[in-house]
Amino acid sequence: MDTTWIVIGIVVVVGLWLAMTYNRLVSLRNQARNAWSQIDVQLKRRHDLIPNLVEVVKDAMGYEQETLRQVVEARNSAVNAKGPAEVGVAEAALTAATTKLFALMENYPQLKANDNVMQLQEELTTTENKISFARQFYNDSIMGLNNMVQSFPANMIAGMFGFAVMPHLDIPDAERAVPKVDLR
Numbered sequence: 001m002d003t004t005w006i007v008i009g010i011v012v013v014v015g016l017w018l019a020m021t022y023n024r025l026v027s028l029r030n031q032a033r034n035a036w037s038q039i040d041v042q043l044k045r046r047h048d049l050i051p052n053l054v055e056v057v058k059d060a061m062g063y064e065q066e067t068l069r070q071v072v073e074a075r076n077s078a079v080n081a082k083g084p085a086e087v088g089v090a091e092a093a094l095t096a097a098t099t100k101l102f103a104l105m106e107n108y109p110q111l112k113a114n115d116n117v118m119q120l121q122e123e124l125t126t127t128e129n130k131i132s133f134a135r136q137f138y139n140d141s142i143m144g145l146n147n148m149v150q151s152f153p154a155n156m157i158a159g160m161f162g163f164a165v166m167p168h169l170d171i172p173d174a175e176r177a178v179p180k181v182d183l184r
Contacts, residue, residue, distance in 0.1 A: 021154050022161060025163050028144050028145035029163060032145050034141075035142070042130045042134050046094075046128070050072075052120055053101075053117070057111055060108050060114075067104055070100070071100075073097075074093045075094055077093060078091050083167075098124070143168075149164065149165055
């Protein structure tokens with residue numbers, strides 16, 4: 001009779017461990033998906049603001065139509081990107097295009113004095129900050145999930161139920177370059 005209780009106890013403990021490990025994996029996966037959704041919300045906001053900015057500045061920047069075209073194309077590519085890797089590349093191109101646009105806008109005093117332009121620039125800057133925080137939360141969430149999926153003995157449960165490692169959002173090489181500052 002004692003061995004029966006020991007076996008039942010072991011089965012119960014193993015069953016509880018399996019359930020807790022599975023539930024923890026589900027929780028981490030849902031947190032990672034939520035983190036991606038938060039990035040998506042901020043990127044949508046960014047994508048919605050950019051056409052407004054282009055519309056406001058296009059008349060004043062008549063000579064810069066190529067730059068405006070690049071911004072619109074980069075925005076359209078970013079809107080259509082799917083998955084973290086593709087989104088990362090498309091958003092890096094959009095960041096580069098909008099950075100170039102902001103730099104060129106400095107040459108147009110009437111734009112610097114335009115309240116609509118200033119408000120849109122401020123909103124885009126705020127949105128960029130929110131995107132950065134959302135990316136950080138996403139990568140933190142992914143790290144928690146990936147650690148669990150790859151750690152023994154949870155990796156056995158993860159494998160049985162189809163949990164997989166999710167990709168981090170990496171900074172594209174173009175954004176890793178240190179900006180050159182010339183104060184001459």
